Amino acid sequence: MPDRFKWTIFMTLLLSFSLYSAHLYITPPPNEQELDGVALQGKNIWQKKNCQSCHQFYGLGGYLGPDLTNTVRRRTPEQTRAFLKHGTDIMPDFRLTEDEIQAVQAFLQAMDASGTADPNRFNPTWYGNIKTD
Amino acid sequence: METSKQTDSLLPVRLMQTAMILLITGLLFGFVGSLQYVLPGWLKNQLSFERVRPMHVSSVLFWIILAAMGTTLYYAGERSGSSFKVRLAGKIMQALLLVSVAGILLSYLTGNFGGREYWEYPPLLSIPIALAWVLFVWIFIKHIRNLRQQPVYVWMWLTGALFFLVTFSESYLYLIPYFRERVLLDMSIQWKSNGSIVGCWNLLIYGCSFYYMEKHDPSHTYSRSWLAFAMYFLGLFNLMFNWGHHIYTLPTHTYVRLISYAVSMTELIILARIIHGWKKSMQSSKLFVSLPGYRFMLASEYWILLNLLLAIAMSVPAINIYTHGTHITVAHAMGSTIGINSMLLLAFLHDIIWGKERKNRPWPVKSFWLLQVSLLVFWLALIAAGIRKGYWQFHEPQIPFQKMMLGLRPYFIVFMLSGCTLIIGLMASVWPLLIRSVKRAREIKNKSSLYVEHLPDEYHPIVPVRRDVAGK
Numbered sequence: 001m002p003d004r005f006k007w008t009i010f011m012t013l014l015l016s017f018s019l020y021s022a023h024l025y026i027t028p029p030p031n032e033q034e035l036d037g038v039a040l041q042g043k044n045i046w047q048k049k050n051c052q053s054c055h056q057f058y059g060l061g062g063y064l065g066p067d068l069t070n071t072v073r074r075r076t077p078e079q080t081r082a083f084l085k086h087g088t089d090i091m092p093d094f095r096l097t098e099d100e101i102q103a104v105q106a107f108l109q110a111m112d113a114s115g116t117a118d119p120n121r122f123n124p125t126w127y128g129n130i131k132t133d
Numbered sequence: 134m135e136t137s138k139q140t141d142s143l144l145p146v147r148l149m150q151t152a153m154i155l156l157i158t159g160l161l162f163g164f165v166g167s168l169q170y171v172l173p174g175w176l177k178n179q180l181s182f183e184r185v186r187p188m189h190v191s192s193v194l195f196w197i198i199l200a201a202m203g204t205t206l207y208y209a210g211e212r213s214g215s216s217f218k219v220r221l222a223g224k225i226m227q228a229l230l231l232v233s234v235a236g237i238l239l240s241y242l243t244g245n246f247g248g249r250e251y252w253e254y255p256p257l258l259s260i261p262i263a264l265a266w267v268l269f270v271w272i273f274i275k276h277i278r279n280l281r282q283q284p285v286y287v288w289m290w291l292t293g294a295l296f297f298l299v300t301f302s303e304s305y306l307y308l309i310p311y312f313r314e315r316v317l318l319d320m321s322i323q324w325k326s327n328g329s330i331v332g333c334w335n336l337l338i339y340g341c342s343f344y345y346m347e348k349h350d351p352s353h354t355y356s357r358s359w360l361a362f363a364m365y366f367l368g369l370f371n372l373m374f375n376w377g378h379h380i381y382t383l384p385t386h387t388y389v390r391l392i393s394y395a396v397s398m399t400e401l402i403i404l405a406r407i408i409h410g411w412k413k414s415m416q417s418s419k420l421f422v423s424l425p426g427y428r429f430m431l432a433s434e435y436w437i438l439l440n441l442l443l444a445i446a447m448s449v450p451a452i453n454i455y456t457h458g459t460h461i462t463v464a465h466a467m468g469s470t471i472g473i474n475s476m477l478l479l480a481f482l483h484d485i486i487w488g489k490e491r492k493n494r495p496w497p498v499k500s501f502w503l504l505q506v507s508l509l510v511f512w513l514a515l516i517a518a519g520i521r522k523g524y525w526q527f528h529e530p531q532i533p534f535q536k537m538m539l540g541l542r543p544y545f546i547v548f549m550l551s552g553c554t555l556i557i558g559l560m561a562s563v564w565p566l567l568i569r570s571v572k573r574a575r576e577i578k579n580k581s582s583l584y585v586e587h588l589p590d591e592y593h594p595i596v597p598v599r600r601d602v603a604g605k
């Protein structure tokens with residue numbers, strides 16, 4: 001293959017990649033949730049304590065614990081609080097302060113508002129794609 | 134001592150040694166993690182799973198990354214025969230890598246996180262990694278000098294090395310409040326970069342395997358053919374655009390899903406090419422069997438086929454909704470990083486560290502087979518656990534999570550036991566390599582840090598000349 005050809009293909013790919021990336025950066029998804037200060041603090045705690053090693057959002061994360069995208073729909077705030085306050089047989093007690101617990105709860109609330117993780121909401125199309133009703 | 138055909142190869146060997154130590158560390162923590170699956174709550178207060186998992190995953194990922202850097206630099210130097218020395222740059226690069234890896238593992242052990250999946254360490258530690266990578270690219274470019282009429286593997290190495298910097302930087306966009314505050318956008322970009330970065334080290338590793346073929350068979354001209362470049366560009370196209378299959382179920386733009394579905398399906402061309410060339414490739418590969426480590430190369434071909442089949446199936450959104458969020462994803466991740474990446478890297482390490490020497494020693498057949506059979510059982514156990522969980526997600530969501538996990542216990546026990554034998558099989562190959570590498574490093578040092586062999590003519594006759602190369 002002549003070098004000229006290789007460069008043309010390479011530069012075309014690179015340009016498309018850059019444009020696609022830039023487009024994605026500036027167009028947030030339709031149902032985007034912008035976190036306020038408290039929820040953002042909750043997100044920081046989520047990362048600082050590495051909750052993602054056992055939990056998932058939208059099926060992404062570690063697998064020892066349940067997906068938490070919509071946990072606030074399944075549990076009352078008191079139940080969630082109890083999990084965060086004491087941990088479980090498997091989940092450690094992270095000794096979160098009262099403020100930290102509230103921040104994590106606000107973050108979980110925002111995640112829930114961003115959508116539904118349940119795969120049952122999808123219907124397959126004839127060509128293998130999926131869509132929601 | 135210096136001649137024009139000598140290149141500094143202490144740096145690559147040091148990278149490989151560090152990589153092997155990290156592999157051993159990672160295996161240990163993988164085993165602890167698998168035990169925590171079987172014995173819920175074990176070590177909860179001393180070394181809980183959120184510390185063990187990143188210790189395992191980061192160690193083994195750095196095994197792959199550092200070994201890929203080492204083999205790429207070694208082969209690039211071996212090929213060019215450039216006599217330029219990288220002592221200072223090499224030392225700085227090693228120091229930066231050591232500081233960051235040590236810092237990362239220490240931060241995990243002390244429960245000091247701050248990053249995200251696969252890069253869970255505090256983000257400051259990414260700076261020495263990025264700096265080391267810039268030095269890596271610089272040393273590499275000094276070796277290859279220009280891109281005129283270069284074979285495909287040089288393109289693969291260069292694009293893999295450069296794109297790593299791009300995707301690694303992209304994975305830190307979340308530090309900017311605009312991204313950080315938008316949860317869905319942030320998750321999309323996170324998995325965009327995670328998906329592409331895997332493609333980057335794959336480019337380095339596959340590049341090495343093309344070089345390996347050419348090195349041992351001078352009649353091997355595939356790496357300059359049209360087909361080779363077509364496959365390379367197809368791979369690069371996938372690296373850039375197929376990452377969306379990680380986030381089919383995330384409520385992002387529908388076109389992200391469609392684009393990645395369409396792009397992922399072009400991997401069927403790669404699959405067809407493998408199946409088409411299979412018989413020829415297997416026949417001719419018998420000629421290589423006397424090479425140290427070649428069996429790992431051969432094994433990787435089977436693992437590529439199995440994992441590609443699984444990956445393509447998982448890239449169909451209608452199937453992905455069943456496999457996503459289950460241990461099938463773990464099977465895919467570990468199947469590829471062990472079966473493909475680690476097997477190929479072991480082949481290169483045998484080539485580089487043992488050289489001709491190993492040819493005259495009995496091949497450790499038993500441990501090799503123990504490794505392959507264990508990996509197959511390990512992989513199948515994860516898939517079985519995943520299928521069971523996928524069923525639960527769809528049909529039994531009323532059953533509590535912990536009860537479902539208890540039902541998966543038999544699969545996790547098989548996973549843990551086959552993980553043990555897998556570790557034994559891997560260690561039986563890696564330990565002798567590590568010991569030999571110490572001697573190798575000493576030899577290089579005694580020759581004032583110069584590498585001697587640059588494809589001397591007598592090197593080739595180890596293998597019969599092989600003309601019927603797959604894909605030609």
Ligand code: HEM
Nearest residue numbers: 062063064163164166167193462463466467470471552553
């Ligand atoms: C070269 C060897 C290995 C490599 C390259 C490797 C790689 C990986 C990777 C990339 C992941 C992340 C998976 C994901 O997020 O989907 C992972 C997770 C894991 N691996 Fe390994 N692994 C290796 C060996 C082992 C062994 C021998 C064991 C057990 C004995 C093990 C146990 C685990 C466990 C428990 C997890 C966590 C699964 C979870 O997310 O809950 N690994 N490994």
